[in-house]
Amino acid sequence: MLKPEVVKNIIKILGKENVFTNKEDLICYSYDSTPHDHLPDIVVAPANTQEIAAIIKLANEHNFPVVPRGGGTNLSGGTVPIQGGLVLALHRMNKIIEIDTDNLTATVEPGVITATFHQAVEKEGLFYPPDPQSMFMSTMGGNVAENAGGPRGVKYGVTKDYILGVEAVTPTGEVVKLGGKTIKNVSGYDLVRLFAGSEGTLGVITQITFKLIPKPEAKRTILAIFDHLDDAAKTVSGIIKQRIIPTTLELMDQKTMELIEGYMPSGLPTNAEGALLIEADGSAIDVDRQIGVIELMCKTCGAREVKVAQDAVQEAQLWAGRRSAFGAMARSARQVLAEDATVPRSKVPDMVKSIQQIAAKYQLTVPTLGHTGDGNMHPNILVMKQDEEEMKRVDAAIDEMFKAALDLGGTLSGEHGIGLSKQKYMKWQFDKASIDMMKAIKKAVDPNNILNPGKIFLKDE
Amino acid sequence: MELLDMLREETDKCIRCGLCQKVCPIYAEMGSEPFVARGKVRLMKEILNGRLELSGRFKEIMDLCLDCGACVANCPAVVKTNHLVLAARAKVTSEKGLPLIMSGALHGFLPNNKAQALAVKMAYFYQHSGLQNLLRKSGFLKTLSIDLSQKEGVMPEFAPRTFRSMLSDLPLKKSGKIKVAYYLSCMTNMVNPDLGKAVIKTLEYHDCEVIIPKDVQCCGTPHLAYGDTKIANQIAEKNARLLMETGADYIVSDCATCGATLKKYDDMVSGIKGFSDKVYDISEFLVNIAGLRVGKKTVKGIVTYHDPCHLARGQGVKNSPREILKSIPGLTLVEMQDADRCCGGAGTFNVMHYDLSMRILDRKIKNIQNVSPDYLATGCPACTMQLEHGLAQHNMTVPVIHPIKLLAETY
DSSP: OOOHHHHHHHHHHHOGGGEEOSHHHHHHTSBOSSSOBOOOSEEEOOOSHHHHHHHHHHHHHHTOOEEEESSSOOSSSTTOOTTOSEEEEOTTOOOEEEEETTTTEEEEOTTOBHHHHHHHHHHTTEEOOOOOTTTTTOBHHHHHHHTOOOTTHHHHOOGGGGEEEEEEEOTTSOEEEEEOSOSOOOSSOOHHHHTTTOTTSSOEEEEEEEEOEEOOSEEEEEEEEESSHHHHHHHHHHHHHTTOOOSEEEEEEHHHHHHHHHHSOOSOOSSSSEEEEEEEEESHHHHHHHHHHHHHHHHHTTEEEEEEOOSHHHHHHHHHHHHTHHHHHHHHSSEEEEOOOBOOGGGHHHHHHHHHHHHHHTTOBOOEEEEGGGTEEEEEEEESSOOHHHHHHHHHHHHHHHHHHHHTTOBSOSSSOOTTTTGGGHHHHSOHHHHHHHHHHHHHHOTTOOBSTTOSSOTTO | OHHHHHHHHHHHHOOOOOTHHHHOHHHHHHOSGGGSHHHHHHHHHHHHTTSSOOOHHHHHHHHSOOOOOHHHHHOTTOOOHHHHHHHHHHHHHHHHOOOHHHHIIIIIITTOHHHHHHHHHHHHHHHHSSHHHHHHHHTHHHHHOHHHHHHHTTSOOOOSSOHHHHGGGSOOOSOOSEEEEEEOOHHHHHTOHHHHHHHHHHHHHTTEEEEOOTTOOOOSHHHHHTTOHHHHHHHHHHHHHHHHHTTOSEEEESOHHHHHHHTTHHHHSTTOTTTGGGEEEHHHHIIIIIOOOOOSOOOOEEEEEOOOHHHHTTSOOOHHHHHHHHHSTTEEEOOOTTTTSOOSOTTTHHHHTHHHHHHHHHHHHHHHHHHOOSEEEOSOHHHHHHHHHHHHHTTOOOOEEOHHHHHHTTO
């Protein structure tokens, strides 16, 4: 609980209409897209960097936690105020400050919705590739803090590959301006990138400058059906060996297709072990060339059917099943736990097999989707009853999946972050010295442990 | 208890993905979590589990919902947030009661056909005697409150006589291939009797025998919206009985909202199973049941169509009105962007939350401006009022018209 005089001070900084202490408001900022929750003591909606700096100075004086929050659609508990305190709701800071068509950069406030940003830059013939599937709700600040990825990651990388500059309020309330508009910049430490994936623990991002690229002229889509999952996996490496990197390379397993067809039939076979949805982009001529090679490679590797979209309508049809996958899962379970263990892409078939074995061992339904091109797997654990017995099996299965991913040379998280969900696995991936280095950075910039405490690391580590 | 379990089950379905943020018109303006489905569902869950008390803030949050159904249509788990919000309002109303003016309107005025007739006369007098002009020009309303003067602008143009009072002078055909009961909506009755005439003309052109039970009342939507379930159910029972007694094969409504609620009567009244299956929106009926017949006269120009929430999502009717518009000789249908996005009217929402409603409306008007049509067609009187208000504020003279009125002009 915050002392009344602290609340009074907060109101003085932000105005009464931007400070919320009703239980109803606190409840609405107690959760994200995971099952974690904890009530904050207060929710505030600042309008600018100065207000945030003032709030954080106050937090250091009176020692209360501050948790920055965008759309609240993150998948690892990152914005859950697990130790209470103050939630900084950043929706009022939602301006696109500039799209610089000479330097191909854009500067935005943290509350800009990702899809709104996409639309704005594409209007200028430019392209910002990261496309987290929550892009219609997620914010640019949140995307940086979680280092969001998306299906296009295989060709275009993730959020961190597009950040050129950051303005942020440090955990002690100072304002730092890092990086800028230049592609090349080696002055001092690269602290700009440090904010990517910092999960709101190292600073409140108040302004970001992104690199943009020209919008590809054309794109086309292929759907390939495989009787054997192994053949689908072989196709992935086959395509890459041809020196072609598709824009997206999505794998759906049999269970996923069964669920989709049961919910919104879109012509996917339920008797095939897997399907690949592949998109290529570039100049019109080059896209046709890429699609030709990809089609041939699918057939060579044993695809039983290959569909190439000839126009936008057909393209939408091919994507329809993939797009409804999440809905199909959500409708068939009480809870969907979306994991994102990631392995080197050559290990995708092994990882898929491991997931299937683990699912069978713990009698769980785990339809698996994957951004296969970059090894980013999404086993989605369907929780049916949510009782103690089932949750025990679920927890054990998740443990084993992470172990499997790490054994294959992978990582705990490709794009969702550690947050609360994966804290206990950190020591599986990192040795003590590595974790100590991360914690030393946190301690150096946040001596009072104000910003998003209780995340990423376990207390006793 | 059964209802509670059902509601609890509904709140449990939410997986907190936040997809509702993408489509909620209120959230698009407010940007904060209490004002999106995910937040409201969570609050209901806390109430149902006894961890939260009913409060002023709770009511305020639940009141800010348009019941447009966009969140439900977009929800992977199909959480019926609109039902949860109505249930929340019902709980507030049953425990805290309604403000006097509301209970007066809901209990006295709306279900009372005589009171409606009197009100129409008074409103017509106000609008046509010069009193309205006088008050508007004098700025007198602004001296009372700026808010009141703005809200007065949303008020529709009333007709000189109610449609109900004209019925005895209207000769209806006594035979036809299909027997249709035409449900007389409050707005057709008070504001738009011409629509009633167009509906009769169109139905008879389709070889229907039209029966109009004069004593039907308001459909009960406003009561449901304000949480007055008891009165709503009483009204539903009476209306269902009157409509069934006609012996008609089909029941037709020209109001998107009335139609949506009539289709819910089966769940509101016991012992009338099968009633709702007979209910059709007029455009849906013409296209899917009667077989659309178009006359030879032309209506020249470009038309764009606004989907009423209670028709597009409330009843799943999106194609029929468009088919009707496309079939009219001389008329070209040009789609606007986000045609099925709520206009912010939502019954009395525009009066209760004027500024917010206008922000939602502005987005709609921009999309209409981009088409710059000769006609704006829509099948909902609440949308019509709201759109007319928005167009007038932007100095646009596009007439807002029911698709059936355009169709009737071809005969």
